[in-house]
Amino acid sequence: MIRIIPGEWRARHPRLIDEMHKLRRSVFHDRLKWQVTVINRWEIDGYDALDPLYVLSLDENERVVGGLRLLPTTGFNMLNDTFPQLLPDSARVQSPLIWESSRFTVRMTGDCRIDAPVISRATAELGLALNEIGKAAALTHIVTVYDRAMHRMLLRSGCAGEPLGPPQMIGGVETYAVSYEVGPEWDARVRKLAGLCSIDLETAVLDKLRARLAS
Amino acid sequence: MHADDFFDLIDSLSRADRVDGASEIIQTFMRAWGLHNxxxxxxxxxxxxxxxxxxxxxxxxxxxxxxxxxxYVDLDPIVRSGLGGILPIDWAEIDRSDPIVRKFFGEAQELDVGANGLSIPIRGRLGEFGLFTVTSNEKDAEWRGMKKDLIRDLMVVAFNFHAAALRSCGAPEEPVHLPLREASCLRWKALGKTDEEIGKILGISSHTVRFHLESARARLNTANTTHTVARALALGLINMSYEPNHLIPRKRR
Known part of the structure; x- marks a missing residue:
């Protein structure tokens, strides 16, 4: 199940926001050992202060199993303001029709086999939700920065974005800036991945999108 | 929105340097699109x-x-959900279970604001943020269809309006620099290639070609790819020689 939380409404969803920051800490800090700031068991940075749009994937017990955040490229965002070396000619990409997704994460356990359906479902749900949000906001593309491990995982499932340039080593991590085109083709690719699990993702995502301003 | 109208509107907006001037430009176009305010x-x-x-x-x-x-500035539900958010807000989606909110929309309609509305949040790189709104008196079903057709154009209009507002503040405009990939895509477009053909030439997918074209469009504040090509040529950011741009020595003035 997808839950969409505008950053300025985080106080209405304290448990989900808490779980998201802790999940980010366990993935980015504890497991991947990225150089991220941890405050009071939360991984949190300056972009969280800009009230991004949070997109969370919840399991049947309403626990956060994955998430990402969206920011328009016209304002401050990670690609332009933290990783400009990933941009072609280091020129800012700032279009009202291109948003940035960052801090994409899904819960991992030691035994990938046991958690595999959960991981694929969360990844697929988040992918479909991104496309639906992209359509709702009339976007052409979504740009994102991720590492080599994520790129390989998404390449295997046929859902990798296309790199905008060669990867760069940042903080000891091979890092890519990639773009996705919003539209029906993306839906088809993600549904192929979603074929691994049984729920009707489109309905779940659309219902939550429609309800986003009612909650 | 008719392509010619949209081009004229964006072209006029790109020369506006006062907020009221920009608003007047939009008002001359919007009646024809069924918009009210x-x-x-x-x-x-x-x-x-x-x-x-x-x-x-x-x-x-x-x-x-x-x-x-x-x-009303303190309870305006549009300001409350729009300013500081990032998703465009269709007024029809706003929760009206609160009687105060219902009263607000009732009075707004009585005083000719418009039956329906769409508000687009804006965020800028100087830390500024805003909200651009259009309203319409079309009935709900017509409005939904209209919104679907108009929303992308309105996103572009909103940011070009905002660019005019920035100019009105005397904010210095940075010189436009086209990254090489964007310039290559525009040059091949000028030579009549399709996105797929350009992708093959440059070794990237047509998706990424369109990414570069959209990025260049936003850089030059234009209405569409043809407009972007024309402006890039006019500004000397691309030229039609078959040599790559960066290998051509600049003419001495």
């Missing part, structure tokens, strides 16, 4: 001295007066 509000604008808010609305004087006297 236009409103723009921005906070933290880089005006000389200290940052300050900018406001320009085409609403009736009665509504503006009533809004101010009722202190």
């Amino acid at each position: 236009v409103a723009y509000a921005a906070l933290n604008m880089p005006t000389p001295g200290a940052p300050r808010p900018l406001l320009s609305v085409s609403y009736s004087a009665e509504w503006q007066k009533h809004y101010a006297q009722s202190g």
Whole structure:
């Protein structure tokens, strides 16, 4: 199940926001050992202060199993303001029709086999939700920065974005800036991945999108 | 939106350097698209001295007066969900279970604001943020269809309006620099290639070709790819020689 939380409404969803920051800490800090700031068991940075749009994937017990955040490229965002070396000619990409997704994460356990359906479902749900949000906001593309491990995982499932340039080593991590085109083709690719699990993702995502301003 | 109209609107907006001027330009176009009012509000604008808010609305004087006297700025549900958010807001999606919100929309409609509305949040790189709104008196079903057709154009209009507002503040405009990939895509477009053909030439997918074309369009504040090509040529950012741009020595003046 997808839950969409505008950053300025985080106080209405304290448990989900808490779980998201802790999940980010366990993935980015504890497991991947990225150089991220941890405050009071939360991984949190300056972009969280800009009230991004949070997109969370919840399991049947309403626990956060994955998430990402969206920011328009016209304002401050990670690609332009933290990783400009990933941009072609280091020129800012700032279009009202291109948003940035960052801090994409899904819960991992030691035994990938046991958690595999959960991981694929969360990844697929988040992918479909991104496309639906992209359509709702009339976007052409979504740009994102991720590492080599994520790129390989998404390449295997046929859902990798296309790199905008060669990867760069940042903080000891091979890092890519990639773009996705919003539209029906993306839906088809993600549904192929979603074929691994049984729920009707489109309905779940659309219902939550429609309800986003009612909650 | 008719392509010719849209081009004319964006082209006129790109020369506007006052907020009221930009609003007048939009008002001359919007009746033809079934739109009724236009409103723009921005906070933290880089005006000389200290940052300050900018406001320009085409609403009736009665509504503006009533809004101010009722202190509606503090409960306006559109401002509350739009300013500071990032998703475009269709007024029809706003929760009206609260009687105060119902009263607000009722009075707004009575004082000719418009039956339906769409508000587009804006965020800028100087830390400014704003909300661009259009309203319509079309019935709900027509409005939904209209919105679907108009929303992408309106996103572009909103940001070009905002660019005019920034110019009105005297914010220095940075010189446009086209990254090599964007310049290559535009040059092949000028030579009549399709996105797929350009992708093959450059070794990237047509998706990424369109990414570069959209990025270049936003850089040059244009309406579409043809407009972008024309402006890039006019500004000397691309030329039609078959040599790569960066290998051509610049002419001495």
